[in-house]
Amino acid sequence: MKNETAEERRTLVRETIAELLEVDVATVRGDCLLREDLGMDSLTSLELLSTLSRELQVDLEMEEAMEIVTVDDTVRFVERHLAV
Amino acid sequence: MIGATGFIGLNVVDALQARGVSVRATWRKKSITVFAQKRNPEWCLAELDDTVALEEAMRGCDVVFFAGGHYPRYSLDRRASIERGRADVRAVCTAAMHADVPRVVYTSSIGTLDGSVAGPVNADDRTVDPPRESVYRATKWAMEEEVDFALARGLDVVTVLPGACLGPWDVRLGTTGVLVALLNGALPWWVDGIVNVADVRDVAAVHVAAAEVAPRGARYAFGGVTTTMRALFEDLARRWGVRFPPEELDVAAAYIRADVEEAAAAPRRGRVPMPRELVDLVAWGRRVDSSRAALELGVVARDRETTLEDARQWLERMGHVPRRAEATAVRSRNSAESTRGASAHAGSRKR
Numbered sequence: 001m002k003n004e005t006a007e008e009r010r011t012l013v014r015e016t017i018a019e020l021l022e023v024d025v026a027t028v029r030g031d032c033l034l035r036e037d038l039g040m041d042s043l044t045s046l047e048l049l050s051t052l053s054r055e056l057q058v059d060l061e062m063e064e065a066m067e068i069v070t071v072d073d074t075v076r077f078v079e080r081h082l083a084v
Numbered sequence: 085m086i087g088a089t090g091f092i093g094l095n096v097v098d099a100l101q102a103r104g105v106s107v108r109a110t111w112r113k114k115s116i117t118v119f120a121q122k123r124n125p126e127w128c129l130a131e132l133d134d135t136v137a138l139e140e141a142m143r144g145c146d147v148v149f150f151a152g153g154h155y156p157r158y159s160l161d162r163r164a165s166i167e168r169g170r171a172d173v174r175a176v177c178t179a180a181m182h183a184d185v186p187r188v189v190y191t192s193s194i195g196t197l198d199g200s201v202a203g204p205v206n207a208d209d210r211t212v213d214p215p216r217e218s219v220y221r222a223t224k225w226a227m228e229e230e231v232d233f234a235l236a237r238g239l240d241v242v243t244v245l246p247g248a249c250l251g252p253w254d255v256r257l258g259t260t261g262v263l264v265a266l267l268n269g270a271l272p273w274w275v276d277g278i279v280n281v282a283d284v285r286d287v288a289a290v291h292v293a294a295a296e297v298a299p300r301g302a303r304y305a306f307g308g309v310t311t312t313m314r315a316l317f318e319d320l321a322r323r324w325g326v327r328f329p330p331e332e333l334d335v336a337a338a339y340i341r342a343d344v345e346e347a348a349a350a351p352r353r354g355r356v357p358m359p360r361e362l363v364d365l366v367a368w369g370r371r372v373d374s375s376r377a378a379l380e381l382g383v384v385a386r387d388r389e390t391t392l393e394d395a396r397q398w399l400e401r402m403g404h405v406p407r408r409a410e411a412t413a414v415r416s417r418n419s420a421e422s423t424r425g426a427s428a429h430a431g432s433r434k435r
Contacts, residue, residue, distance in 0.1 A: 041352075043257070044353075046116040054117060059121065060118055063401070
């Protein structure tokens, strides 16, 4: 999974969010606010991070995760951890 | 460990690893695994309806801890909840028998116990029929009946019946959700009655000791500290300087309110501040006799202060409630603004 391209990882993030929230992936745009626009609660945020950490095989710190606000933040968060 | 990603499960994993035990943990596709990953168990993907995967995961284990059975987060569909709970226990027990597991430690609830007996209830006070008034209690009762069937088929099972658990790692905000609501000033109503508040780490210790020394078929109720909701909220309001929840309801009104709020929250998978299963446990309201766990397993409840403070620290760390310095600053700012507002108001009146 670490060898996937940035675009593939971005797609994975959007698809994972769409699946967890049971919404059309087209509605999950990069600038969407996870809570306000997509209605994601803290529990779903944890499910999202759990799924991403398994899929991308990265170790995530929860304190950092709390700073994620948008879909693009989530992608950047993943990229940062993959770069380590 | 089935349920290693949940509240009790994470604490049981900690207790086991502290004793040098290596842990194999099952996970489901919807599991919140980020916390359990830090414990680095040996992972096995196994949904609870997949007896083949469960059996594979269990093979070679000395003990299977089953803390991941159905937890009815909503009390809206009694039949479906009971059926799912039964199916979960049947699948795990069947897999354990096929895998020749020497022992299963099953996590139940004090809510299965008989509320009509005189004096404190213990783990042997069981009812013939499932509780009528509570989906949560009826589900847990039915799940215990499935454990009885497995015992009759020869499986070695020990059952732990914890009270309302508080402490660190309540990932899905079960009982600890009440603390979150209280600390955020978002607990609009409450209901009074006896509650048994157990520190989840003590409950984990009961599980581990039960695995090691309990006789086959033994049952251990662990209520922790017995108090009332009123006393608990008064203590918390005083201790943490938060507002005492404004509206006290009687049990009948609390049932209705909890049902209405859960029906509204369920479509978006939301959690309500005072869930129906907590109202059910308060309405059941019995003092739990935990002496068997103390005498046979050597586990006694730690003081309530430690439990509450550690629970709050974890909630702060997770961002569920404001950190104490922030909370104090907000209160000071509000107080200052309120004073300024009062002065301005007084000033305008003078004019």
